[in-house]
Amino acid sequence: MDAAGLTKLLSPEGWALLSALPPYDEGRTMALSERLRRDGVDPELVAAALTQSRLRARAHAKFDSFADGMLFTPSGLEQATRLTVAAHHARRYVSAGVTRIADLTCGIGADSLAFAGVGLSVLATDTDELTAALATVNLRHFPEAEVRQADGLAVDFAAEGVDGLYADPARRVSSGKRVFDPAAYEPPLDAVQALRERVPALGIKVGPGIPHSALPADAETQWVSMDGDVVEAGLWFGPLRVDGPGRSALVLRDRSAVAVQDEHVGPPAVGRVGAYLLEPDGAVIRAGLVAQVAAEVDGRLIDPTIAYVTSDALHLTPLATTYRVLDTLPFGLKRLRTYLRERGVGRLTIKKRGTAVVPEQLRKQLDLRGDAEGTIVLTRVGGAQQVLVVEPVDPPTTNPEVP
Template identity: 45%
Template sequence: MDAVTLSKLFDPAVYGLLETVDAAPGAELATAARLRADGVEPDVAAALLTQARLRREAEAKFGPFAADMLFTRDGLAQATRLPVAAHHAGRMLAADAGTIADLGCGIGADAMAFAGLGANLIALDADEVTAGIAAFNLRSFDTATVEHGRAEDFDLARAGALWLDPARRAGTTASGAARRLSDPEAFSPPLTWAFSAAREVDAVGIKLGPALDHALIPEGWEAQWVSHDGDVVEVALYAGAALRRPGRSALVMGSGGAAEVHESDLPAGDEEGIGTVGEYLFEPDGAIVRAGLITALCAPLGAHRISAPIAYLTGDRPASGVAARLVRQWRIAEVLPAGLKPLRRALVERGIGRVVIKKRGADIDPAQVRRRLKLPAGRPATLVFTRIGEDHVVLLAEELADAPGAEPAPPRDSGEST
């Protein structure tokens, strides 16, 4: 969408048409035909359909607020989820550093949270259309202003606190999706510029992708990996008055509340029992894995690593309370052989005919393994291909969905296949 088409969307009569646009699968062709019959310009009709489609998708991040917002495809992809944005706002306003400059505000997700808590806010984006959409989404907040410009050209003397969400997408892939950038110096603005700008203000927060190399975290800063409802969504770097505790931390957010693990919780040395298996298997939340804080859970869980390099823990009692919010957990029924022929024989003997396959530390294709097992009809089970110490094994396990305080969620990047 270009600036001319966006200006047409701002026309109250045109914007009002959004309420009549049905972007549900199967309804778009009829909707497009109706708009054309009503004399709506083709570019405006296409924009209305796109906005209706994006609003449907945005409900997962913004809930009912999505129904009165505008979006770009890339802006929605990088936008902060509403509960996580509220967390950002709470941290930045607690710094009490005055006006917040949100440089690289995108469609305004974090800016809405800042302004919603009463912050004096200057939001800025380098893309003209994105800045216009942010201004629209922030139209109800009289303490917020939106500007079009580059972060590098912003006068930092205008603000006491700085929030940065560098653009990390550019160009397109073969499928038409925005291409993710992996080089921090290709971000807009570059990460080195962000670190330099941080020295000019009293408080700073920088939102980045969760794959950030730990070596890039400046000395004395806090790096907080955040997951929400099982998805690892970001790592945020904090300095100055926004800093709480230097070092790496993981914040796990969900419907049951939030729980945090910090680098200072790591044990001084290796735990006892590495390479042995207990009665229960624990998969730490992805934010904890990304932050490198797996062993910080050993003491709360009474557990140890199943193998030193693998992100599974095992112990003899189920997780409960706060610790249960930090892991998925299974009761280990048996340790089975890893070879396909003896494994198939063992499964058939136990009446198992449908399997969910998970893996860590095992070089397998879960879908291919499931096909090669060729199991007859039978009851369902979970198989975990992993290692106990250095030995490849398969764990026959049952997930504890109703453990005290547990909030099981679909795992991410775990190799699970059904």
């Protein structure tokens, strides 16, 4: 969407049209567009409204019903923080005693929405004129939130009364390709980190693939997953650190949350496959805290290089998905095909770690037949390729809030 399209959307006619559109349906978009044009609606307004309708439908995954009153660009929606995650960001600032926060790279305003929603005074900046305009619309219900088209790094924080900073540097180039080098972020990560000398309460959203070698020693780095997907990592400085510098993970699932810190429990033991197999959450793995899971369930690794934990007794944890081990066998196509056919398995979930096997290719080779369902894990056990036949165990109920 360009500035002209946004201007037309924000007119009384445009806003009324956007509000009157039916729920987005890709199959009916062309017919709806043609009908609106026949009715005399400006074609540019029609295109802008239908684009927003499509983006709002996509945005429900991140913003739930809030998306219905917001405006987006494709790239802005792609990078925007999920509202549930942004709420956890906001709680850090409140707990640290921050009263006025500068959102230095506000984008469409997702994090600023959460900051304003908990009562913080917000100064939101973005260098792009269109993006700043969208953020202004999205924050219109919060008089304590001010949006400026400006370089956030150039703001006089002392003069503005700012006592907390947040930044979400762009990690994609104009073509949409991801950027993994922190020096290639926009603005560069080093430039943002340097701001902690002026305002110690600094938080920075970074890509979850950031290497441990690039982590600043004085930050708490927290990886966050939501419903099993690792969505971000955050660098938290000064009073925003919960338990001082180090690595942590936040697991959000089914409207509940649990956090785990690096408690230096030491390397876990490695041994045989027990009665249960635990697959640590991706945020836990990225944070390098698999040993925490092993310690919690009195378990061990099945291989020193594989992030699977096994235990002899059932110890459910929200930090991992638990499976009951039904059988183990050396990997071999013929043996596995025979095993599954004897049990009538026609629908198979294939999980893998530490093996080059491609699940979809294997599924075709197995030529599954039958009505039963099954789950197998292809991995290494003590250095040898193994197949673990497993079944999921119901997950535990987690705490509704993280202190």
